[in-house]
Amino acid sequence: MAAPLNISFFASSLVSAYWNGAATYYRGMVRALARLGHRVTFYEPDAYGRQAHRDMEDPDWATVVVYPATEEGVFSSLEAARGSDIVVKASGVGVFDALLEAEVLGLKREGTQVIFWDVDAPATLERIGTDPADPFLPLVPRYDMILTYGGGDPVVRAYRGFGARECVPIYNALDPDTHHPVPPDERLRADLSFLGNRLPDRERRVEEFFLSVAERLPRRSFLLAGSGWEDKSKSENVRYIGHLGTGDHNAFNCSPMAVLNVSRDGMARYGFSPATRVFEAAGAGACMITDLWEGIGEFFEPEREILVAANGEEVAQILERLTPALAAEVGRKARARVRAEHTYAHRAKQFEEIFSAGSAWRNGRLP
Template sequence: MRIAFYGSSLLSSYWNGAATYYRGLLSDLARRGHRVTFYEPDAFERQQHRDMDPPDWAEVRVWPATMDALRGVIAEAAAADVVVKASGVGVFDEELLDGVMKAARPDAIRIFWDVDAPATLAEMRAAGSDHPLRRVLPSFDLVLTYGGGAPVVDAYEGFGARRCVPVYNALDPATHHPVPPEPRFEADLSFLGNRLPDREARVNEFFLRAAALCPDRRFLIGGNGWETKGMPANVRHLGHVYTREHNAFNTSPLAVLNVARDSMAAVGFSPATRVFEAAGAGACLITDAWVGLEMFLKPDVEVLVARDGAEVAAHIATLTPERARAIGEAAQRRILLDHTYARRGATVDLLLREAAARKQERDAA
């Protein structure tokens, strides 16, 4: 099928945590014979911070963030068999939502793909029936989400979605895998994530408080926005870490920390991309506690779990290189077995074929 995918960016992970998710899923769909065109706006300096060239498995259309260019890319939806509007494009989201659905052919499969479902659902609850997505939600054949489990499915279907299916983050083992450690990434605990309002308080607790409690240990933070943040003396800030550097970032420290954003921690069942990247590299992962973790990794065997910064500090104080290695290797085995993008791609491919069959049956009737 010809897939027109309107998202934030495939080529750049700069202020764009969904990039590796898009890459993993869409490259697998391409391997299954689908033809993917990804439409991304030239916005937020992402094109100046690309971490990959246009791939051979997708056509990437970078469009200027102008009304004229918007009209042009909306019109191209008419040529696709599957039209996908992702959440969080960042510019003209409402116009894209309305425009590409109207431009899509009657027989095309229409999908809303939400990469931040807990936040989107909170916005819809607050805005009521006036929310742009609520007005068009029944017109979508499918809502696919970055995660969220049954709470997100129930909420979306309660708002009128025909069908909602979580498609969780996963691992592309060709992209994220063990590599030799690099001295510039060495630390006792490392965290990678951009500074966002709904994440900062949890980073303060789980990372910076842990650093303050372990003054003799080395802590490393990567991501955008932290340069103006006051931090303990034993914390080193790297700034933006390109995707090509993620493997070394994960293999070099004793352990890697995952901290969920507020909304995702509250809903649960929403493992971040970093969970799978770290496990794929064989890193020892420490994560904040969230409902549904056991679906992906077994606590104390494949991952260490902490309920606050003091528990993170306690893990670091007692963690040996030998145990860290054993946990990382167990996590890698589990993720390679159960949570690869090949598995996720198979799920989406089946959903597309089922949706196409339903449309054909309705047309025949």
């Protein structure tokens, strides 16, 4: 095993998935790193009601520090992280992001690397690309490395174009202990289900790939989960259940005939950005229908392990020809693929290879 690393992680939340879609990514990565012997302290702000909507207790595989959502809380947490082997500032903490992005660089020293981990790289790159005064722009070259959870070569090229010393995608994945098959839940039965919060850069695509399909197929049943869709116009065959805690995600994935993935605008444009829920659904053996984006074949074989639609009309066509038997076969193959190649154990080993004591990067020998 590589020498254990002491990692300090500043991000939105490890213990609450409330308005925090990256929660399961953080959990999968941190838990897998802990299994390799690394020590993680996760600093998260008490913000957006997340602590009131916790869906897990503090885990035994990480130290969770919840700090007040104030400047004083930020600075005290930064001081506590001083001396770590690696300090991570993730994108989208939600409060004092600009302050953290600048001040975390003050922790760099001999033996301490500071990295920026972008869990929404397309949005970040489009933001700094259109605003030369964005405060994050001049900071990019000062980070030891940029990690992303998707985007492939297009995101890597873009970050390097902004001066990043290095940029490496560490993709979403599956934690097999957390996401796995369970018996169907009658409350969550449907022909097609979609789970996602209502966000400006996702709403139009949800209209196209989900809500319009429900209108086309009035005899089919549809289930919508996620925050913010209360006042959205829906046809009568769409049942909306609001925020769904992570404890119900396996049942959500195992109960419908098919589960829909809809990428956010930027991730669809950049490609190579499989959402966390794609791997979670595959781990549960769900039949997935996904919108079309470049790079799908790097993760799943289209038409064998995942069904791909370029627009809402194609989603409707797939749904009309899909049978429970065919859906079960697609889900079985997807589960086998993800368990063999795309678990957080695979991703943690990648992280370890980059940052372990004997790695070329840690010794300054990467180009």
